[in-house]
Amino acid sequence: MTFEVIPAIDLRGGRCVRLLQGDYARETSYSDDPVSVARRWASQGAPRIHVVDLDGAKAGAPSQSEVMAAICRAVAVPVEVSGGMRRIDHVEAALAYGATRVQLGSAAVKDPVLVRRATERFPGAIVVSIDAREGLVQTDGWLSSSTVRAVDLAREMAAAGVPRIMFTDIGRDGMLTEPNYAAYEELVAALGCPVVASGGVSKVSHLVRLAAIGCEGSIVGKALYEGAFTLGEALDAVVATA
Template structure:
């Protein structure tokens, strides 16, 4: 299983949110590159980065931050937030990013998913964020009546290979991942499933690993010290 330490960005600075609420934004580090270097030293090979400004503005807002991490560290960088067009995807592909994550557009503009997967293949992943099992979009500010597994099956049919699933009610809470929903999703589709939201400690990592998840995103747990990143990477080798 791959461990994805997370860096969420608002106005160029690393932050964490509580249950996706932008009013709870808390800066968790001073320097993005310094934070990324710490992840490298802990043995991480990937970093999960989110353009929170972009998710609200519906455009690339912090792209320079992500491309700098890709250019100045050995980390493979996956980026989500504000990616709305083929030009956005192409920009990241040409500037050292390893994978992009399409979020709101998966529900609102499925044709973009279909076209981009056909052209870029595994470079394109889809992020499905849900509350009480129903998909939320636009930086989690809009709700829908679409079940998360239904959307995942649509994405699978379009050729999507990687899905990042976030239970919004768990995000930033340090209350453990939603194993029930994650396992249901993992069984429902053939896509690689990355768990996001609620990861707290090494026991959570082991549970996700033992349930054959593809990856686990760890944010607040690293910054608050409840999870040792190096230990998490080691148990997943």
């Protein structure tokens, strides 16, 4: 399978934004029309689109379902959604409005039984999103710290049957530095399920290296919005090295 380059659409107040290191006080707004942004990425060849409800992540329940549903209706490519998904009915609603994957983040720490139930009930549709600072998992829209090591939680989730893990190094998110390659090497070696990278990509070569490590794909946000490279350039690079 070709490494997936997955554009991100982060929603806050109905707008397409990016945060620096998950800090809600350091926001850059890119568009008041997230649906048109989704159409643009789809038209440029995105294999799927990653949509995050930042308000929902902070509040603990989805708050921008209408916008996410509109994105799902607007594009033919698969859409994965996340942010505040803490109950089975949240997952059901997202799949009903057209999402093909639903990410569970805080629930993996706070309610692992929910994750297992969701994984069994919706085969292939659940992604556990593990977000960490200095190796320790953060929850509630990255506002709360835990003492859980990211790799330990990933192993637990993989053992529970979760079909894939997405890992974000918060310290690199939105910083246009480079991914935490050591973390991805550890996760790929430790797990028996696919790993999706997120955070720090600023060059096409970063995506090529993540593919070489064995990641299934990478979320790309700020690098695309700031024009560090085009989606077409990224897609061409990973295909060339497949």
